Amino acid sequence: MKTFLCTFFMLFFSISSYAQTVTDAKRAFDEGRFLAAFQILENLSAQGNPAAMYGLGQLYRNGNGVAEDRKVSCDWFEKAAKQNVGAAMFQYGHCWMIGKGRPQRPIEAERWYRKAADLGVGEAVDFLNETRKNDAPILKKGKELYKQGELIDAHNTFLRIARTGNEEAMYYVAKILLEIKKDSWDEWSVCNWFKTSSEFGYEPSKEYAERCP
DSSP: OHHHHHHHHHHHHTOGGGHHHHHHHHHHHHTTOHHHHHHHHHHHHHTTOHHHHHHHHHHHHHTSSSOOOHHHHHHHHHHHHTTTOHHHHHHHHHHHHHTSSSOOOHHHHHHHHHHHHHTTOHHHHHHHHHHHHHHHHHHHHHHHHHHTTOHHHHHHHHHHHHTTTOHHHHHHHHHHHHHHTTSOOOOHHHHHHHHHHHHTTOHHHHHHHHHOO
């Protein structure tokens, strides 16, 4: 809840044309008048205010002033995220990561976490750093198996973290599939892994991605 208040406070000051009205919404929220806060934010959102859209997402997620609804919450986070609200990008990523309000798709979550991190959202930066720290020993084990020629075991090891957005692991998953299939590019997943790895910035994947149909 404190994170919501701090982020919300910074957001409404960045949109001066809405400052007074959004200030009223924040005051109502701080005083526990959640329904009043909801009504103000709903009106502002209808006018296209992205900070208010983010606030509505939080209210629907937590059930403040309105019945809890994760899908509607994610809808509002998405609208705010697409207007470059970094905190909303992070929350929208969570929608995909935990599978509440959106299907559970960790790679899609990773896309939004990265967008949020690029805008300097601390929670997103910390989350990604912690994820990479946890991925490191799995990457190391996968590379050891790959060097030993244990392709199936290496593939399965890399796949564990490729599925959650590790771009280097994606590269190895695709590379191993190519080796197993004797350089066949017919397998849809080969190009999908190379393309996603390239999208996420892993340079060795780019030349492969360019060869994909």
